[in-house]
Amino acid sequence: MVRGYFDDLLQELFISRAISFFTVLRREVGEDGGYIRMKCILLNDDILEFAEYVEVHEDGIRSETYSFHWQSADGELIKRWDNVRHHSEVDSFPDHLHLPDGQVISSPSMSLKKVLQEIEKALPIKDEI
Numbered sequence: 001m002v003r004g005y006f007d008d009l010l011q012e013l014f015i016s017r018a019i020s021f022f023t024v025l026r027r028e029v030g031e032d033g034g035y036i037r038m039k040c041i042l043l044n045d046d047i048l049e050f051a052e053y054v055e056v057h058e059d060g061i062r063s064e065t066y067s068f069h070w071q072s073a074d075g076e077l078i079k080r081w082d083n084v085r086h087h088s089e090v091d092s093f094p095d096h097l098h099l100p101d102g103q104v105i106s107s108p109s110m111s112l113k114k115v116l117q118e119i120e121k122a123l124p125i126k127d128e129i
Contacts (some may be wrong), residue, residue: 001056001060001061002029002030002033002034002054002056002061003029003034005034005054005061006027006029006034006036007125008040009023009036009052009112010011010024011039012113012116013067013112013116015017016063016116016119016120016125017043017120017125018042018043018116018119018120018125019040019041019042019043019048019116020041020042020043021040021041022038022039022040022041023038024036024037024038025038025039027089030041031056032055032056033053033054033055033056033064034053034054035051035052035053035054036051036052037049037050037051037055038050038051042123043123043125044073044123044124045073046070046071046072046073046078046119046123047070047071047073048068048069048070048072048111048115048119049066049067049068049069050066050067050068050069051064051065051066052065052067052112053065053091055068063109063111064082064110065082066081066082066083066110066111067081067082067083067084068080068081068082068112068115068117069101071072076100077098077099077100078099078100078124079098079099079100079118080097081095081097081098081099081107081110081115082098083095083096083109084097087104089104090104090105090106090107091106092106092107092108092109095107095108095109095110
């Protein structure tokens with residue numbers, strides 16, 4: 001079950017028009033849960049690093065913790081979505097978004113698919129003919 005979930009994440013990266021290269025930095029799969037950490041190079045040389053810890057529940061796989069860190073090629077933060085429980089002041093606690101100016105604001109719970117959609121909207125990606 002966890003292996004299939006992680007394979008689906010890899011498929012999202014394969015089909016994304018924003019990703020030029022990615023590598024798995026760590027992947028641990030167990031019967032009750034798993035952890036994956038990846039680094040992606042975007043078409044404009046920005047970097048997306050993400051990590052997700054998931055657990056198996058009766059109703060399926062549940063993301064317990066995640067972090068999606070998008071930065072420019074020169075290391076400047078663009079956005080970081082995560083659900084680390086350290087910003088109880090935001091309405092969407094524990095989910096939140098870090099901005100380049102240091103602000104932390106509310107954010108819906110994020111997934112790799114949602115993050116890739118945000119990136120694809122922001123990057124000047126040309127349609128293939």
